Structures are given as C-alpha cells and as structure tokens.
Amino acid sequence: MTSAYEPLSLNVPEPGCRPGDTPDFSDFEIPRAGDVKRPPVDVDPDAIRDMAFSIVRVLNKEGEAVGDWAGDMSAAELREGLRHMMVLRTFDARMLTAQRQGKTSFYMQHLGEEAVSCAFARALQPGDMNFPTYRQAGLLVASGYPMLTMMNQIYSNAEDPLHGRQLPILYSSKEHGFFSVSGNLGTQFVQSVGWAMASAISGDTKIATGWIGDGSTAENDFHAAMVFASTYKAPVVLNIVNNQWAISTFQGIARGGVGTFAARGHGFGIASLRVDGNDYLAVHAVAKWAAERARRGCGPTLIEHVTYRAGGHSTSDDPSVYRSRREAAAWPLGDPLERLKTHLITIGEWSEERHAQAEAEILAEVTAVQKQAEAVGTLGDGKAPSPRDMFEGVYETMPPHLVRQRQEAGY
C-alpha cells in the first residue's frame, strides 16, 4: 500500500546561531525609538493589538530620549537608576566569585537584564506586591532593601532572615513588596493574580505584579494566570522577561509558531505590549503606565520585556556549549547600563569621570558589605542557623509528630 501523503516529520525549532556560528539578528525587527505611541491608560486592549508586535523604545542610538514615552523621570532619578543597575551588576560579580570560592552553593546573575527589575521597581508604590522570579533582585536593590541582608541570605549564615531554609537568592521581604521566591517555575504568576484579586475584593488600591521567564511561559500556570486575570480584571501587571534563553533552550521552543510572547495576551483580551528591556527609561515608562492602569481598575497588562541573558543561566551553567560566545555582543539592544550612562552624558548630567568614580565607590561599598556578611558567616563554616530551626515554622504551632522528630534528631 502506498500512501497518497509524504511521511510526516516533526518540527523542532532551532535558534539562528549555535556555537561556532556567526550571530545574526537581522531578522529581529526593532522599531526606531519613539515610534510606538503612548495610548491613554484606559485604552481598550483591542485598540492596541499592534503593540504586542512592536517594541516601546525611548533611547535612540545617539543616547537621546525621544517620543511619547520619554520625559517622566528627572536627571536625579535617572542617575539613581544608573546607580541601582551598577550596584546590582557589582553585587552579582562579587557573589559569582564568592560562589566560585565555595562561600555559597549557588548563584544567578542578571547580567544584561538589570534595567528590567531596577526600572520597574521605581514605578510601584509602597504596599504593592511583586511575585518575582530568581532574576529580579533589582526590585530589592532599587527599593532600598539592605544589601547586607541579601548577602546573609546568600551565605545562609546566622543572620539570614530565612534561617538557611531557602536556596541562595530566593529572597523574601513582605516589607519591600517582594514575595518569597519559590524556585518552582510559573507557580507564582497565578499567585500574583490572586493577590491582586484580594486587593480588589478588599476595596484596596494596591496592585500586584507577576514575573515569569520566556521559557516558563510554557507552564500551565502562565495560562491559568491569564484566564483569572482576564476573567476578574485583576489589578495586576504580568511581566514576561524574554531574555532569549531558558538555560540551554532558546525562546522559540516555548514560543512556538506565534509571533511574540506578548501576543499570547490577545486571546485573553488583556492589554499586551513589548518593551525594550535594555532601555531603562522605556521599562520605567511602560511599568508606570501599566501600574496606573491596574490601580485605576482598567485591568491587567501583559508586558514582554525584550532583553538578553548575557551571562550563564546560573553558576551551574556553561552557555558556550549551546550558544555562540559572540551572541551577547551582537545583541542589537545593547547593554542597559551603557545606554543609560550614554543618555545621561548626552544630556549633560553625567560624565566618564563621574562614572569611573561611582564605579569605584560602588565596588568599595559592595566589598565592605561583603566583608561584614562574611564576618557573620558563609555556607558551611559552621555558623549557620541551628538544625533545630528546620523543624520550626512548618506550621504556626509545631504538631506533636514534629516535636517527636525534633527530639529524635537530637535538637
């Protein structure tokens, strides 16, 4: 029997570039800065469907801020923003080295993505709640969370607020609007929607933000979050950080044949747009717009932050095995720190000298804090919280079986 059909074959998407290839982003369509218009915050999601296929950008090649989305931050605020990103980058570099030196088990850095969380944090109000992933520490850095506490957590030392129970960098700070990071991908996206629903149920004016990576949008909970956000018009800003990679898997595996991740919002009637994630001003402007929309009861917004994970996925990863070493340098949206620095210099609010001085100051500060943290303790130096503590806090009141087990363990 011969079939009238050709044998089927499976479509497995491949990235444009693998180790040894020459990176080529010529297919990646990048609108000019200032091209995308800023709609009113109460816009009908249907009226901005095109925004899911474009990219909001403010900073142009010359370092000028242009278009509708420019102009909502003062020079002082921008300098502060630059400082936050510099702190985060320095912090990451120091902690990466500390991990290599065996002072902690694990670390994940933000290299290339600093603008996303640092700029976003500045668009929120006290009392709002972020449901972050492990790659949004900028939310803490830019909202004044003590760097020392972050390091104590990373070292699981005696002053770790989480008592050594949680993996390094999976911070928690209700006070700073930073929900305890789970480590299970996607689960918290839908929790952010629930938190936002609770705010609406309670007649509050606080909003929530959900965070998820490009790869993790494939999880069921991404879709669950969209259904609930859409149905209940929850006051939530849903953020997809598309840094092009999910460990070794390029974003096309999660995205499939669809145009963009942001376009997934269309089926749910959610206002959906993309932003240049390496443009501090654009991220901030879009975050403010979406937060205002949520706070005014206009419903959820889905934001795809288009960026690039310039470093390894984590300290356990070697990206040169699956992608070209030259890809990061070829990434067309540049480096977020360089771009903001250039902008500040262009408008006469910063200089190479001041930058070099700030860099030196920040390094000295981070190093000093690190010394303090290491004086308290590092992982495995015997100064960790007592093992007795692991039995605490499983429940508010320890049930009898846990009391027995704690005694059996000798604590």
Place this chain on the structure above:
Amino acid sequence: MTMIEAIRDAHDVAMAADDRVVVFGEDVGFFGGVFRCTAGLQEKYGKSRCFDAPINESGIVGTAIGMAAYGLKPVIEIQFADYVYPAYDQIASEAARLRHRSNGDFTCPLVIRMPTGGGIFGGQTHSQSPEALFTHVSGLKVVLPSNPIDAKGLLLSAVADPDPVIFLEPKRLYNGPFDGHHDKPLTSWKNHPLGDVPDGDNAIPLGKATITRDGADVTVLAYGTMVYVAEAAAEETGVDAEIIDLRSLLPLDLDAISASVRKTGRCVIVHEATRTSGFGAELMSLVQETCFYHLEAPVIRVTGWDTPYPHAQEWEYFPGPARVGEALKKVMED
C-alpha cells in the same frame, strides 16, 4: 441537618464572623456547588465573597494562595478530590511551604475542600481517596469528618487555622450515614443524633479523635465512611471492637490510638483508599512503634484494592462490612 447543610452552615458562620473569608470554586457561586455545599452564600454575602471560578484547579489554588498571602482567608472547593491533581503542585510546593521557606514573612491560611471516596457509582473519576498524597506533604493539615456535627465543627476550625488545611468530605455520607450495605434502604441524617448540629460557632479542634464505639477486644482505626462500616462489622460479628474515628489525619491523635491499642492488644485499620503506601501504612507503623509489646496479634489492614476505582464492580472494591468482619474475626483468632 445533612452534612451538606452543616458544611454550608459552617461557611455561613465563618463568613458572617470574618469578612476576610472568601469562597470560590467551580460552580460554587450562583449555583452553590454541584453538591450545594455553598448554596445561598453568594446571595447573602455578595459576588466578591462567593464566586464561580474558571475550570482550572491550579489557578483556583494558586490565586487562593495569593489571596491568603494578602491577608484573606480563602475557603475553596475542588469539585471532586479526583480533580485536585492539576492543583497538586500549588498545594505541595507552594501552599505547604510558604510559611517555612519565608520564615513566616508570608503565610497561607487556606482551606481546600473536596468531596472524596466512593459508593456513588462514580467510577474512577468521582471516587478516589487521595488523603495519603496530602499527609505525605509537610506543612499541610488533613481533616476528614464522618458526620454533620463534625463536618461543621472541624470546618470552622480549619477556617480559623493559620495554616493550609485539606478538608476531605466523604460524599457518600453527605445525605446520611452509610455502613456499606448498599442493598439496604438509605438512611438519612434526619433524626440521627449526629445530624443534630448546634447553631453558631461550635468549632471542634483539629487533631482529636473520637471513640464511636467502646470495646475491649480489638481497636479499629477508621475515618469517614469506614467508621459506619466498622460499626456494622462489629455488630454483625459480635466482636467487641473499640472504634476510633480519627477525624483528623494530620495532626493525628496518636495518644488516643495507643491508649486504645494498649488496652485491647489488637488493631484493625480500615480505609477506602488503595493499600500500598496508603495512610494505613503510616498508622500501622505508629501502632507498631508505640504498642508493640502490647500487641497480641499482627495488625491487619482492610482497604480498597490497588486498582483504579471500578464502576460496575464498585462493591467488590469497596471495603464493606463483610471484609471488615473477616478481619475482626481473624485478628481475634491470631
């Protein structure tokens, strides 16, 4: 009052007392639930306190976790325990661990209700008893009432509890006690002393078992529908069994269990769930650890078979009074 009415009443009492209590789930709002356990609540408390949810169990539990973290007290319904699996990740990885991993920075006071167990010709998708999948997870409490008074009292305690509680409702008991004699006429909770549910806030503490039948010869550990099956088996065999209704599997009333087994020297464990790694295995270990030198015979388990819950063969699967009776006789002979 039926168990359904008792559960509805508990919701009513909790919602009236605390406007942070919110109730939602599939068909829970306007209609009041497929078993009607939330009937009238939307009308009484408004649509933002009792509402219908999309058919997405992970989303129902996930949003409830976010609400609990905000400061509300969600009481949510999973339409059947058989459909909780899409939400298992949210329950086991998130709700159960939030307090511990954040060192109390965030907590998760949350009640997840679901009808459990068979006996209604529900086949494999409306009959399962997944309690052991929850007792195995640290950070959860697991409660399983067997009558209207307990259902109301335990649900009120579950709502007041600061931690996530899995509240399993034996659906075969919703409308009346059931001893496994499926060919006999139905009995109802009307005129039954355990259907005489007191008004108001009569919370029953979690972690306390109750002895439903005093006896000298053998201790039977049971919960849910199996309490009535065990009672029937004791009457029919004439074995003087002491029957303990555990009511709460976690925390577990180990004191009540060991006091009874030390007295009788014999123990039969009964549950409807599949046997291997079932909660009976945990009970047997605990009995062995705490009562070994008082035991006069090996402990016996009577459980559902390790197969999917069948449809047409329901009564061959269900551990009814005949099988429990055989175990009672055997443990007396051993």
